[in-house]
Amino acid sequence: MKSQSVNKNSIDFGTALDRERILVQRIKDGDERALDELIQHYGGKIYYLALQYTKNPQDAEEVLQDVFLKVFRRIDTFRAVARLSPWLYKIAVNTSLMKLREQKKHHVASTISLEDWMPAGSTEPGDNSPEPQSKDWSANAEDALVRREIRQTVRRAIGKLPKPYRTVVQLRDLDGFSLEEISDILQISVPAVKSRLHRARLIIHKTISRFMSQQERKRSLAH
Amino acid sequence: MECKEVVDLLIDYLEHRLTPLEHKEIEAHFEACAECQTFLRTYNSTVTLIRDLRQDKIQIPEPVKERLQEFLKQHRSDRTYVQ
Numbered sequence: 594m595k596s597q598s599v600n601k602n603s604i605d606f607g608t609a610l611d612r613e614r615i616l617v618q619r620i621k622d623g624d625e626r627a628l629d630e631l632i633q634h635y636g637g638k639i640y641y642l643a644l645q646y647t648k649n650p651q652d653a654e655e656v657l658q659d660v661f662l663k664v665f666r667r668i669d670t671f672r673a674v675a676r677l678s679p680w681l682y683k684i685a686v687n688t689s690l691m692k693l694r695e696q697k698k699h700h701v702a703s704t705i706s707l708e709d710w711m712p713a714g715s716t717e718p719g720d721n722s723p724e725p726q727s728k729d730w731s732a733n734a735e736d737a738l739v740r741r742e743i744r745q746t747v748r749r750a751i752g753k754l755p756k757p758y759r760t761v762v763q764l765r766d767l768d769g770f771s772l773e774e775i776s777d778i779l780q781i782s783v784p785a786v787k788s789r790l791h792r793a794r795l796i797i798h799k800t801i802s803r804f805m806s807q808q809e810r811k812r813s814l815a816h
Numbered sequence: 817m818e819c820k821e822v823v824d825l826l827i828d829y830l831e832h833r834l835t836p837l838e839h840k841e842i843e844a845h846f847e848a849c850a851e852c853q854t855f856l857r858t859y860n861s862t863v864t865l866i867r868d869l870r871q872d873k874i875q876i877p878e879p880v881k882e883r884l885q886e887f888l889k890q891h892r893s894d895r896t897y898v899q
Contacts, residue, residue, distance in 0.1 A: 632884060636876035654880050658887045665888060731857035734865060747865050766866045772831065791827045798862040 613677040620668050632661065635678070638768065639685045645759060646689035647696065656692050660685045679774045682764070686778055730805035743804060750800040758793035765790050817845045822852050826859055 619627035636657065643656035663684050671680060733739050751762055764770045764778065765786075772790075776783045822845050828834050829842055846853050876884070 628888065629885070632876065632881060636881055636884065637874035640876050640880060641874050654883065657876075657880065658884055661884060661888055662891055665892070729854040729857055731854075731861040734858075734861040740865065740868060743865060744868065748869060751866070751869075762866065766863060767870055769870075787827045787831075791824075794859065794862055794866070797866060798859055801862055801865060802858065 610676060614673055617668065617671055617673070617677055620665070628661075628665065631664070635681055636661075639681070642682070642685050642760075642763065643689050643692070645756060645763070646686075647692050649696070652692050652696065656685070656688050659688045659692075663688065676774075678768070679770060679778055682768070682770070683778045686760075728802065728806065728809075730802065730809075733805055733808070734801075739808070742808075743801065746800060746804045747797060750797045754793050754796060758789050758796070761786055761789040762793045762797075766794075817841045819845075819849060819852055822846075822849075823855065826856070830860070830863070 616627055616630060620631065639660055640653055640657045643653040643660075644650065647653050647656060660681070664681060667684075671677070734743070751759060754762065760779065761775060764775045765772070770778065772783050772786050775786045779786070781789075822842055825834065825838065825842055829839070834842065846856060
């Protein structure tokens, strides 16, 4: 059973890789629609990633423009055997860091907090100790209604994470990069990626546990 | 294996990166420790709930997209071939 699922995954991955290769070749060939497709697929993600770093919509937009210009200029250096998205994200992270350095030089104050983008929740940054808890709320999390209700809480919890943790959760759990790809994108070791990811998930776990306890209290009061 | 070690190894366990011996030890711990079993289940649910957000399509704001396309159009001629 296990080997079947591995095979299935590699087939899916191969198809996605083939699609990327075709897209890259079309961009290399000067197909304008291919670049638009790339923007349509990755533009929002890159803009959001840049916003996480810069916390300023204007700077995030400049990063976005720089990233796609770099991609356009360097597309001929892109190796056909590689995946496009880690390459694109690496450029985006480096460009965002350059913008941050520029911000620090000019002391640009942030005009937006991430919570404006991902509304604030109840998780305190650095609140990362594993909380011993005995309640098993995992069955409640299977409930479609609960899952809908909790989305906002999870989104807020991610938005409140310290940036190094938030970026890793974004790359692993939302964008689906492997630990090695994240290590390459962020230029940190794989153990550092794992550590940040684990701490981030523990913070979110604690937030969800609190949410589930509150829901349970509400239900018991209603009865 | 202590409960704290189990928590520390969870990522490797879920990513199938433990050595066969570590895997055996952690599984034995889960069988014996109800609290860690619960923690594993809720941790797994946490990952599932985070990944549920993948369904949210993050779209680039339309004016930002239009300005990006205009910007690229202006700089398209700058393209350098480095091979």
